[in-house]
Amino acid sequence: MAKSIEWESDLQKALARAKAEQKPVLMDFFNPG
Amino acid sequence: MGAVTFPDPKVTAYITQNMIPLRLPHDHKPLASQFQVTWTPTLVTLDTAGKEHHRTVGFLPPEELIPSLLLGKAKIHFNHDEYPAALKTLEALLKDYPRSDAAPEGIFLRGVSGYKGTHNPKALKEAYERLQKEYPGSEWTKRALPYRLIP
Numbered sequence: 001m002a003k004s005i006e007w008e009s010d011l012q013k014a015l016a017r018a019k020a021e022q023k024p025v026l027m028d029f030f031n032p033g
Numbered sequence: 034m035g036a037v038t039f040p041d042p043k044v045t046a047y048i049t050q051n052m053i054p055l056r057l058p059h060d061h062k063p064l065a066s067q068f069q070v071t072w073t074p075t076l077v078t079l080d081t082a083g084k085e086h087h088r089t090v091g092f093l094p095p096e097e098l099i100p101s102l103l104l105g106k107a108k109i110h111f112n113h114d115e116y117p118a119a120l121k122t123l124e125a126l127l128k129d130y131p132r133s134d135a136a137p138e139g140i141f142l143r144g145v146s147g148y149k150g151t152h153n154p155k156a157l158k159e160a161y162e163r164l165q166k167e168y169p170g171s172e173w174t175k176r177a178l179p180y181r182l183i184p
Binding site for chain 1: 034035039040045046048049051052053054055056057058059061064065068070073074075076077078079080081082083086102105106109
């Protein structure tokens with residue numbers, strides 16, 4: 001089991017993975033402070 | 034979210050197994066403008082084509098995030114006319130997180146998915162009756178009010 005979430009940082013890469021793995025994308029806009 | 038919710042083991046497991054997580058700064062160019070982000074955290078669920086189907090703004094604790102993500106997944110299926118898949122996802126939401134804030138909308142969407150999948154209005158009336166019984170004060174109960182008239 002993953003110990004932490006491994007976030008993508010590029011939308012196109014995330015969408016390519018989404019298509020390949022047939023999963024939705026969770027896009028988190030955050031304030032890095 | 035980064036300090037409390039995302040490190041939660043159940044949340045980490047759900048997102049890792051079921052979604053492609055993408056994290057962007059709130060001022061990302063051009064996506065923050067493209068997605069009209071005005072506050073953080075803003076969480077957006079996209080389908081595999083990049084189309085938005087669900088959004089939340091503001092903090093969600095671990096016990097609310099997973100049902101919200103399940104609702105987003107169900108909305109993707111619903112908006113793609115995949116009603117059996119929408120119903121399956123909504124059943125998981127309502128079984129595992131019946132007291133979550135996402136549950137009333139889940140019941141509403143379950144009723145509409147059931148109707149659109151079968152053209153049987155009974156699903157709509159059942160949704161209203163369940164909402165009236167379990168969530169009488171919910172906005173989703175009000176939205177389902179006309180379904181009470183279905184014979």
